[in-house]
Amino acid sequence: MLNHCGIDTPLGGMLAAAEDEALTGLWFAGQKYFPRAPLGTENPELPLFRALREWLKEYFSRRNPVFPEALKPYGTAFQREVWDRLREIPYGETRTYGGIAIGLGSPRAVGGAVARNPISLLIPCHRVIGSSGNLTGYAGGLSRKRALLDLEGG
Secondary structure, X not given: OEEEEEEEEXXXXXXXXEEOOEEEEEEEOOOOOOOOXXXXXXXXXXXXXXXXXXXXXXXXXXXXOOOOOEEOOOOOHHHHHHHHHHHOOOOOOOEEHHHHHXXXXXXXXXXXXXXXXXXXXXXXXXXXXXOOOOOOOOOOOHHHHHHHHHXXXX
């Protein structure tokens, strides 16, 4: 069963989506690649969404919480492999697109997969930077990317 809910954060509203007992999406309102299709029933009291709100509260309090629930991002096999690599980036650290691309393909292809990450924050695409150390694209906006990296001390 598909469910969704809105969640307020210090960086703006977010939309969360879930299927059964797994989180399938978490987007900043209006971000690039924001879902257009209906996301099922609005159900803010779903236990998964309560756990997500608690995780976000801890995260925005400068802690490094562990999300206890399953993630189920939908994408191609390549995208899911890239997103798995993103989940390996430690809190407070960054990686480059080129570093993530090693053994996968071109940094440009990796960048495309990173941009389409459907579960912001929990799959930390904000921790990916350009090879020169510059902040580069973030579907939620570069000001949010900077704020997230500052929050994590990165």
